[in-house]
Amino acid sequence: MKGVVKIGCVWLLLAAGAFAQVTSTRLINSGKEPQNWLTYSGDYAGHRFSALDQINRGNVKTLEAKWVYQTGATGKFETTPLVVDGILYGTAPDNRVFALDARTGRPIWLYQRQLPADIRPCCGRINRGVAILGDKVFFGTLDAHVMALDARTGSVIWDITAVDYKLGYSFTLAPLAVKNLVILGVSGGEYGIRGFIDAYEADTGQRKWRFYTIPGPGEPGHETWEGESWKIGGAPAWITGTYDPVSNQLFWPTGNPSPSNRGAGRAGDNLYSNTLLALDADSGKLNWHFQFTKHDEHDWDATQVPVMIDDGDKKLIAQANRDGFFYVIDRSNHKLLRANAYARITWSDSKDAEGRPVGNKNGEPTPEGHTVCPGALGATNWMSPTFDSQTGLFYVTAREECDVFSTAPQPYEAGHAYYGSAYFPSDETEPYWGAVRAIDPANGHMKWQFQDTSPSWSGVLSTAGGLVFTGDSEGNFIALDATSGKSLWHFQTGAAVYAGPMAFAIDGKEYVAIAAGSSLYAFGLP
């Protein structure tokens, strides 16, 4: 009898459709199964690196499309799919969730949440992906629900309301599964929300903790807000953070204070907007924090993946920030080691005692408006960077653009967009352009760049094959040499790329996938 069961198991595994539970141990040790892509950034450290090397410098020029999955959705397609043992899980606009046979692109199930007509997505009806734990996939919705679906069928297991979407809250990020918890940060920095990060029990959907990114009365940091402005001060947390299992800490970045481009009425540093938060994963308690841009008036969310880098004894955390600086922080003593500009900046020409860039007078928005670099969309944005421990380089999509920032008083109205400003392209500067840049975290210096025709919204992936994959706004999906930045291969997808690439393998064959337009593309060798 035992023998029969055993044979059955072996057969199932060979069929590449076997369903094995995704345990929290597997998530911690994701590096041991490079054929799978188990979390948004591919690992807890935020490296977006694939140890697969079948596709490499020598053969990448022969890469070809293996399948294309059409979602039927319009709008920006921002998902990073997960792949677990041959099944690919992704999301598409309007809160579609899909599971595909990762070898053929054939759908296994599709779930679509029916959304209310009056949701408040600031920037498109987008979603960036799911988390997986046990036999469930988790995602956040544009009407501020958190949902668990059965990984095998797409059936709803639980559905909870995190907050009232009518006040401007939504979820757009891919959650992060840690231990038995599903962790998400909220979006809504354009609506005068009070941001938070939530943790839910994966089995039941019960909320374990909530960390408000704006301290309430009596809490440290509350004094950094003028009057009642803390209640509507923004500080959303709309990109997936990273996790250090050794210290059991989450590293979660936050976004802009509200209103995004007007500081009048919210005098002070506005903690914890534009901040890296180090939270205890079990309790959500704040261990320490580092604020990047204090009292921001340019919508420079710090919502870029904070990348954990271990360099010998040094335990670092690196972030290429929307404000144009590449920050490296020592996560053992929480001190800033360096902040180097990696794109054109005009807003700062000095540093404070901690080494943090300090704004100058040229940076402040005025009623008449004047030009500041980087622009409102930043020197980078939410698109994922990658760290390749083989080259020791950090790769990021940089945007070279400047904007005219003007400011206007705007009364807060619940659920109504709340910017306090307008920005628009500057005609004093060169046309916008962009680049993938390779930065050495040891000194903050740029090693090479690959120039894009216009600013890109694509994330980057590095692989053990000596490659960096990126996309551009002209629709190309591109493979670069990780050491030189030379372009080795490209494919025209037909639409601008607004997503991060990832890699996986089935039956010993490596694939690289990217979302573009309304389609998900998977590429492999002939």
Next chain:
Amino acid sequence: MLLLNIAFAQDHNPYAGDPKIAKLGEFQFRLNCAFCHGLGARGGGRGPDLTRAHKRHGDSDADLFNTINNGVPGTAMPANGTTGQGVGMTNEEIWQVITYLRSVQVKAPVKPLGDAAHGKQLFYGDANCSGCHMVQGKGGRLGPNLTSVGGIRTVEYIVDSVRNPNRRLAQGLLEATKEFPQEYETVTVVTAEGKEIKGVALNEDSFSVQMMDASEQIYLFEKDKLRSFTKSRTSMMPAYGTSLLSDKDLQDIVAYLVSVGTK
């Protein structure tokens, strides 16, 4: 939402002439409209100058309300609150913006600047504008189509574009149908065979370029197959100094463009 707005819309601005309301309208304008129409409503990267007394899609309060609330089909003007760029406006706020626009618009229709009939002769004749520019379906293709430019750009802008074409290259977005963020940049390539071709970029990415030369021939190149590829922000359009085109003749051409563009 749309139905409600129509139901509550009025034909006449309840706040007409109120300077306090105009100030509120200026703030709303910055939040919702300035991205395209520029601060001060004098036109921007993609939207017309709104300080002109004559509005292309109707001058009355009701016309303006309708244009702002419902957008203009076939143009880049979206319906209120649909772009993600602005914050969206209530009916009251739309009237505030209209009050503001009335406060900054010129008091009388633009006086005839010059002799439009003579301007047309020059456009298609001695000044040879039509060699590169099309107006109402007639003319060349190398430069921007100028059919609507007289209605959506200030006179100063048009004059500057003729006298100093390199100062600010025309953007494809000026034309509602041309949706690339491409400007009229000058491209010079040398092919593998050594042939030099100069023209205007129609579109471009990291690996290819689509361009048109002065004889309106379209060329499609893969960049890595070219011997050289250079882009320049010196326009293919010659700078028309006063020796080439007198102030009076330029005024006549502008008058012609305004007469067509504001029809």
